[in-house]
Amino acid sequence: MSVTSGTKTENGVGETIRVVIHALIIALVIRTFLFQPFNIPSGSMKATLLVGDYLFVSKYSYGYSHYSIPFSPPLFSGRVFGSEPSRGDVVVFRLPKDNATDYIKRVIGLPGDRIQMKEGLLYINDAPVQRERLPDFVGEDPCGSDATARVKQWQETLPNGVTYKTLDCVDNGFYDNTNVYVVPPGHFFMMGDNRDNSTDSRVLSAVGYVPLENLVGRAQMIFFSIAEGEHAWQVWRWPAAVRWNRMFSIVR
Template sequence: MAEEAKTGSGIWETIKTIVYALLIAGIFRTLFFQPFWIPSGSMKETLLIGDFLFVNKMAYGYSYASCPSLIISRVGLNIDAEDVCGWMKSEDNSRIWGGEPARGDVIVFRHPVSGRDYIKRLMGLPGDRIQVRNGQVILNGTPVPQQPDGVFTELSEPQGPQRLRPRCENGPVGLGGLCEKSRLIETLPNGVSYDVLNIGKQGSDNTGIYTVPEGHYFFMGDNRDNSSDSRVPQSAGGVGYVPYENLIGRADRIMFSSAGRSMLFFWTWRGDRFFKAVN
């Protein structure tokens, strides 16, 4: 009997340890840093498919979107942030200990319709007027300067767990061929500079004028021709304007990067991207 009691006690202690560990991890992820794996190429070359980073959730304070979602489609698990922290949603689009994001920040936010996490660059603040003409951003009537900076190259091959093939400016490229995109350095009025890529002429290179509503933000991907962002309204399947309370956090630094299907494939690791700052 004593041996059975000891065994039962050991199992119970193991269960408690696991529960405590999950609680601590959940609190840490909710309040401080949330891991984020880059699944698509919309932010190349700032962020590549397979980059792994921690999102600083203290940067802008907290809202219901700060609670992590847990989605594992293979087993039918879909616990949304709103399911857990919907009680934090506010009628006035506010945050707890709210901080103001800066133009040019790379931010993870909750899509206003689907609830999925997106990562893009903040281009428009409340009240801004934004337009794109011939691929150049016009901010409050003034073109945002772009400086040609050579060519971004990558192999035309499946990338990441989703096995996505890159789009190329130099036409359809066969498997294993060299995929090229024009690179430009874009500099915002506050001095933030970063690379943007061009693939070709398309509808999103010329838009109407967007006026960002109060309490909302306008986002764009750095890989301009391969990004679903605020240039497309939510009614048409895009991101549209993002409410303040939907911000999750700021991407500050890449911790790890893998070009393969799994982070366990060590031969695909990109050592030059470990601990790289996100600009």
């Protein structure tokens, strides 16, 4: 009896190990080739994305680079099955300046485009982007403080018809008036929707133009969202802290 019992125990342990290994392999395949979860730690994409949003990013949307692989080993250059993002896509990319930090912004400029800000208005190829005033954004302050705030809100419509909301913390902010940016071949110009509180391609020394190779994937869906300052692991606070209306919403 003791020998049989030991064999069953060994078989049970071995089966458990195999199940765990298979689960890890499946998770690795999903993360590398299909979807990767990200959370939003800053307000640069308000009001589209809020601090505390958790979202799935599709890894297959633009093909695969070595940044698609966990730990980003430099096994190859360029992209496999690569395709360019569309203007208006919300994209996770690896910061060109250090290759270790993930940013999320909206694609505004395509290769060859001329991008400029004049008095807070976006120009693409010397033409102003259509902008419509919306009711003020009221909520967790997008401008840097911890208080609730009321901020100007606009709806922009890009030349390809993509529409989204932008926030305007201050009139004639630091990057509301810029020189003309000419997007190099194979690169993209990224901007945050929270225009006065976003370090993006307008800041050439920090972000600049983003190579196609640095794209990680396209933001697709918010699967969880919790109020700024709350912690997802504190499940006993979920009834009041979770933003239930944002669950399973599509990122646009």
